[in-house]
Amino acid sequence: MLFNRGTYLVVFIACLIVKIGAARNCERINIPMCREGIGYNFTQFPNSLGHQKQEESGLEIKNFFPIVKVKCSPHFKQFLCELYIPRCNPADSLLPHLPSRNLCEKARNGCKPLLNKFGLYWPNNMNCEKFSIVLMACLIIKIGAARNCERINIPMCRHGIGYNFTQFPNSFGHQKQDDSGLQVHQFSPLVKVKCSPYLKQFLCELFAPRCDRADPLLPHLPSRNLCEKARNGCKPLMNTYGFNWPDYMRCEKFSTYKKKRQCRNISENSVVLLNMVFQKGNTHKFKGGNVPYNKKRKTVKQNKSDSYTSKYIRLTKEKHNLVVNDPYANPQEKSKRVCRAARLLRPMSDEVLLTKPIRKNAKKDKRPDYNSNRAICIYKMEEMWNAAFKEHQLRNPQCEGILLCDLENEEKRGFGTRQQLICTKCDYKSKRYTLYEELESGKPGRKASKLDTAIHVGLSQSPIAYSGIQKIFLSGNILAPTTSSLQRRANTVMKQIEQINKQDMKRRRNDIVEINKLRGKENPHAISVQMDGMYNNPLYSGVGRTPFQPATQTIYTAAENETSKHNILALNIKNKLCSKHSSLDVDNDSGRLHEDCTDDCSANIPMVKSIGDEYTWARECLLDLKEDQLEIEHLVTDADSSAYKAAMDLHTMRE
DNA sequence: CTTGTGAGGTATCCTCGCAC
């Protein structure tokens, strides 16, 4: 539902009573942020922002939670609460109370610099000048609510600009569309003569910015590229008639990125770029050296013999960056690529409820109640309710009971759940519905859950394991799987991840050769790598412990030094620990791989083997790379590593 | 220095429900 909250006027009317909505009743504050430490417990709605309920205010106030959390000002929380959740005053129940200007200024002085640091600005609707110096009960200020989407009603922008909703105030501080509309209208003759096909789009994006609910505090601006296209077409015409391109539309003011999201969606752009073709040569009037497909290389001159049929595929943006951003050519390039905006963590509730994992034989009072949460696939839930409603109605048309989840018969499936519905009045009982998506295995029997598989993929990239994820879920009052089910699922998923990683390393090796070819390297198979190993050295923990206990596991890696990504091209994992036998059972002299468990033994080197034999681990990595025709041109290792010797030996062997 | 406790983890057995 979209609201047009209209203009946000400052109206100072001494002792003017304006009835806003229905009679205002005091109600206890239920917004977590404002529940404590603000000096009052009751609020009244609607508030000055036009919110009818606490929930509406709660949704907007949540956006500011990270700023409150970082404590940029001790007054910010008080200010927010007084603005969004006004103090209830039964003696004056028709008036919404507002924070004082003094309080606003204290909050702004503390937090505005922080907001600016992150590229945000102090919201217009919190402009302190709008608040009274002394808080007066009879002061009514209708100030702007947070930015809400509203349908575009500026005639020029109503069609053909790719979006239908806008949000105000815009970057010029216009509070409503009417203000913007007047200014846009001045450009109508230019749009009509079509001096540039981009002018209308540019004007609309500028004056009636696209609404983005994900970023309600930021007015979206047109890109610099769009501005330049519009200006290049129309500025000459304006000059002819004695007008200048307005300073407030100066293209240099706009970002080269249309919006932040493009930083995150590079892969989507890549697909588009892949399908584009370019004519050979600098036909696009790019400045020398800036032709997209051969940036930083000598611009190719177009030959007369080149026909328009000769086409060059443009590289994906990612690949283009890898080709041109040689980390050793220009070290400063690295910092330029950081385009991810700093983001604060989402607000967390102060209240953490804990629930035990469900047990099939758990007693009634030990089972999770309706306050606990479930991970549920939305469309599966819709299917369940729709099917059960119909079935219930068909069976007992006269029944007026309602359907509830029968938690007594709930079945837990990893992170997901299966539910059965029962009627409160008749004896209707639905079948059990699986509320998670299943992975198609092609095998008989129960199917694994997609959700579980995906979570295990995530866990494999973090140091969190079974008990850790259980804690996280249970802290959120969400049913967690048992240790054994986590253990079992992880074993299956990890095997698959291992296979995928092997394939991925193979692909990356090929990519390096491809990149070197594009760079015009004489021998694209000769690469620079860096190699080192990591060990599970146990910490020396005090008296009675064995100091300097050697590690039992090592992982040796070879990462390429050709691109800024430094992708890992080869891995060598060695392990002395056997899952079948305790380390005390092993005969050091005979080695770790004994007859009893040659197949299942998880150790792949004998106990007597030196764990720090980097020469061997490096040699095996290099031989592995050699299988894909990769040879080492430059090698970076620790000063005390013998990996270089392995590389030298292999090099000598080749000669 | 010994002992107990808790956290984190693994292996194995049994049962259950579903798809084939």
Add this chain to the structure above:
DNA sequence: GTGCGAGGATACCTCACAAG
């Protein structure tokens, strides 16, 4: 009926830490 993948239970291991 069978295979599969869950849940549940239990035994056991390693490590860190604290108390006696």
